[in-house]
Amino acid sequence: MSSPMHRMDVRLKMTIGFAMSMVAILVDSLLMLGAGAVIGALLFAACRPTRGQSRLVIFSFTLLVWGMIFSQALFYQNFPRHAILSLLPPNVLMPEGLQVYAEGIRHGLVQSLRLIMLGLTGYAICFSTEPGHFLQGLLAIRVPFGLAFMAVTAIRFLPIFATEYQAVRLAMRLKGYRPLRRGVRDTIRTEISSLRPVLLGAIRRAQEIALSIQTRGFVLGAPRSSLVERRFGAGQWLTVMMVALLIGALLVCKLLFLLYQYQLFYVPALRPLYAFVRAWL
Amino acid sequence: MRFVLMMVVWSLVAAAEWPAIDGDVSGAVRREGVHDGGAVVPQVLHRIPLGDVSFYARGGLPADAFVRFSPDGRLLAIGTLLGRMMMVDVYSRKTIWERQIAEGMVKKIDFSPDGRTVYYGEQSVDGFVFAADTRTGETRWRFRLADDLESSAPPAKEDLFGVFTLPGVYHLMTVENGDLLVLGIHAWGDFSNYRTMRRLSRVYRLSPEGEVRWRWPAAGAAPQSLVHLHADPAGRRVAVLAGTPAADAHELAAPNGSIVILDGATGEETGRHAFEPLRPFFETVGFWQSVAVDAKGERAAVGLHDGRSFLLSLPEAKVEHTFSFGAPIMISGVPVSARSTYTTIAPDGMTYFQTAAASVPNADSMEHVVRPPGPHPNANTINVVGPDGKVAWRFRGGHTYQNFWTSADGRWMLTCAQKEEENLGVEAGAMLFDTHRPGGGSAKLVYMYRVEGMVFFHADLARDGSAVAIVECPYVDPRTRQLTGSYQVHVLR
Numbered sequence: 219m220s221s222p223m224h225r226m227d228v229r230l231k232m233t234i235g236f237a238m239s240m241v242a243i244l245v246d247s248l249l250m251l252g253a254g255a256v257i258g259a260l261l262f263a264a265c266r267p268t269r270g271q272s273r274l275v276i277f278s279f280t281l282l283v284w285g286m287i288f289s290q291a292l293f294y295q296n297f298p299r300h301a302i303l304s305l306l307p308p309n310v311l312m313p314e315g316l317q318v319y320a321e322g323i324r325h326g327l328v329q330s331l332r333l334i335m336l337g338l339t340g341y342a343i344c345f346s347t348e349p350g351h352f353l354q355g356l357l358a359i360r361v362p363f364g365l366a367f368m369a370v371t372a373i374r375f376l377p378i379f380a381t382e383y384q385a386v387r388l389a390m391r392l393k394g395y396r397p398l399r400r401g402v403r404d405t406i407r408t409e410i411s412s413l414r415p416v417l418l419g420a421i422r423r424a425q426e427i428a429l430s431i432q433t434r435g436f437v438l439g440a441p442r443s444s445l446v447e448r449r450f451g452a453g454q455w456l457t458v459m460m461v462a463l464l465i466g467a468l469l470v471c472k473l474l475f476l477l478y479q480y481q482l483f484y485v486p487a488l489r490p491l492y493a494f495v496r497a498w499l
Numbered sequence: 500m501r502f503v504l505m506m507v508v509w510s511l512v513a514a515a516e517w518p519a520i521d522g523d524v525s526g527a528v529r530r531e532g533v534h535d536g537g538a539v540v541p542q543v544l545h546r547i548p549l550g551d552v553s554f555y556a557r558g559g560l561p562a563d564a565f566v567r568f569s570p571d572g573r574l575l576a577i578g579t580l581l582g583r584m585m586m587v588d589v590y591s592r593k594t595i596w597e598r599q600i601a602e603g604m605v606k607k608i609d610f611s612p613d614g615r616t617v618y619y620g621e622q623s624v625d626g627f628v629f630a631a632d633t634r635t636g637e638t639r640w641r642f643r644l645a646d647d648l649e650s651s652a653p654p655a656k657e658d659l660f661g662v663f664t665l666p667g668v669y670h671l672m673t674v675e676n677g678d679l680l681v682l683g684i685h686a687w688g689d690f691s692n693y694r695t696m697r698r699l700s701r702v703y704r705l706s707p708e709g710e711v712r713w714r715w716p717a718a719g720a721a722p723q724s725l726v727h728l729h730a731d732p733a734g735r736r737v738a739v740l741a742g743t744p745a746a747d748a749h750e751l752a753a754p755n756g757s758i759v760i761l762d763g764a765t766g767e768e769t770g771r772h773a774f775e776p777l778r779p780f781f782e783t784v785g786f787w788q789s790v791a792v793d794a795k796g797e798r799a800a801v802g803l804h805d806g807r808s809f810l811l812s813l814p815e816a817k818v819e820h821t822f823s824f825g826a827p828i829m830i831s832g833v834p835v836s837a838r839s840t841y842t843t844i845a846p847d848g849m850t851y852f853q854t855a856a857a858s859v860p861n862a863d864s865m866e867h868v869v870r871p872p873g874p875h876p877n878a879n880t881i882n883v884v885g886p887d888g889k890v891a892w893r894f895r896g897g898h899t900y901q902n903f904w905t906s907a908d909g910r911w912m913l914t915c916a917q918k919e920e921e922n923l924g925v926e927a928g929a930m931l932f933d934t935h936r937p938g939g940g941s942a943k944l945v946y947m948y949r950v951e952g953m954v955f956f957h958a959d960l961a962r963d964g965s966a967v968a969i970v971e972c973p974y975v976d977p978r979t980r981q982l983t984g985s986y987q988v989h990v991l992r
Binding site: 298481 | 559
């Protein structure tokens with residue numbers, strides 16, 4: 219498949235992914251997180267997902283957002299808060315009743331946007347990148363080969379695990395297993411037992427892969443070549459520099475604000491910057 | 500001699516014609532020469548929106564703003580909780596300049612006597628006093644209170660009341676020679692347990708160039724809250740109310756519950772008077788912003804939390820007259836009092852006192868009775884006392900009144916008024932009185948201008964009485980749970 223995200227260099231994708239995760243950590247404001255979620259959505263759209271992929275993402279995020287907002291709206295404990303809807307009036311068991319708090323909805327939305335932003339970016343990168351490309355990307359940014367190889371191999375294992383776990387579940391179902399039919403304790407015991415064949419399968423597969431790469435003459439520290447030489451163009455360098463500059467500025471602003479907040483370093487001339495961080499970040 | 504000159508200047512200001520109002524003007528609008536007999540309606544000149552304070556209003560914090568007319572009444576300076584500082588032309592309705600105070604709120608404003616400089620004080624980590632050009636807003640100098648009063652950690656994002664733990668300019672007034680009197684207060688710690696709080700306060704007299712002429716206490720900031728100060732227009736005598744000590748206070752500048760009189764020229768203490776607590780109902784003496792000095796600097800008016808009000812001779816530091824307007828009375832065996840809140844002495848020598856709603860002394864510490872069984876007969880009343888110390892007139896209209904502003908000739912008097920009833924909600928606004936009209940308080944009431952939201956204790960009256968500015972702030976109506984009113988300033992004739 220050829221989409222803008224598929225064509226993008228994996229190193230650039232990794233830079234974007236890292237930048238988005240930094241933004242998710244550094245930013246608290248609804249507006250900025252909303253903007254981050256929009257960027258995440260654009261990246262996801264740019265990888266031209268299949269209908270099945272889109273369905274999966276929409277379904278999982280709908281459940282996540284709904285659950286997070288609803289739970290925060292009902293159980294928001296900070297002040298100030300004000301109820302916009304009363305589901306249950308105050309009673310003996312619940313002295314405050316059951317209220318939907320506006321501030322709780324906002325808080326839930328902030329948390330949801332943080333996850334949406336990261337999730338959509340992650341999906342966009344995963345759906346548009348082959349594991350082999352990941353390896354090239356990691357090597358290009360000077361990650362030690364052994365570490366990069368293990369990480370990529372681990373990623374390759376994930377769909378295999380999923381398939382094996384599905385097979386185990388199917389077998390259990392065919393043998394008549396139904397969750398909670400024989401009580402909670404029995405269900406927990408059976409569920410833990412169901413992981414055993416998956417783990418054993420993983421160990422067996424790891425041994426097979428180790429044997430396989432050794433038979434192909436694999437030496438960890440040896441120099442290696444690649445058929446595909448990926449060049450990092452000037453435009454891509456510029457994009458990386460801009461993203462790095464933005465994240466660096468964000469980090470410095472936030473750091474200065476934290477130093478100010480904890481009374482460690484304060485310069486009166488920086489008050490507009492502190493106000494900016496408080497209002498927008 | 501200086502006083503006579505001052506009165507001449509005032510009378511000239513008062514004699515100057517009121518500015519004309521552009522546009523559609525009601526025939527019953529208040530005019531310069533209007534006297535009793537005709538109906539007078541408030542003419543709205545301008546409504547100035549001040550920003551979004553719904554976060555504060557929903558949290559129960561009345562988002563107040565400070566307003567101040569320039570000496571000629573043509574400009575209005577506005578400072579807000581959100582840190583906006585604006586200069587507005589009252590009659591052209593244009594904003595001349597606007598500044599944003601980052602990480603702080605604008606607390607107090609005043610103009611130099613010639614109107615060329617506007618001074619404004621903030622509450623922030625620094626607690627700066629700024630001097631700015633009235634026409635351009637360009638800052639000429641600034642003075643940092645936190646150097647004396649220390650600073651506190653900036654509040655967290657969601658902390659509604661955090662800004663009040665920072666050092667701030669709690670009073671700021673210019674005197675005739677252009678000097679500036681500043682009261683800086685910093686109170687921080689656990690507000691729910693005021694006995695554990697730390698406090699530092701200090702009074703400053705600054706020159707028009709921002710140099711410190713004197714500080715009081717001279718040795719260092721007072722480890723207590725100096726609640727309020729006031730001085731005569733020439734700045735000859737400064738009266739300071741000394742309040743609650745800090746938890747770590749060893750030696751106070753003045754005992755809690757006393758008034759200190761300072762020589763305006765040197766900042767040296769010339770006298771003090773400690774008010775006796777009204778036992779057995781009150782163990783201590785408390786004040787709000789309830790001190791005013793008359794035009795000659797000879798007399799001060801003071802109101803106490805226990806409901807008593809006083810007129811004191813400043814040269815002798817002695818009580819001349821005592822008024823028990825809101826002092827406790829027994830109703831069904833329960834003591835009920837009404838706090839004496841704001842006071843002012845108008846240039847014509849009339850002294851205005853206010854009493855708040857009825858309350859039970861020390862109700863917080865009681866187990867059962869927290870509400871008065873009946874109203875105090877003098878609660879929510881404006882009492883006006885003549886120069887002879889006798890009550891000249893009173894006014895009571897069912898509202899709670901907050902603060903006074905009088906015109907330079909003493910004729911016009913403005914007060915904020917608010918009434919809250921469980922079924923009817925809030926009725927809030929401002930009342931304007933023509934105090935030179937014959938008759939009692941009701942006969943002197945010119946109008947009440949109502950706002951949709953609520954009012955606090957900030958408004959202003961132009962020196963010549965020609966315009967009124969009222970701050971409206973939104974609140975959550977408990978009946979509908981909806982935000983009611985707007986954060987705006989109403990400017991009226």
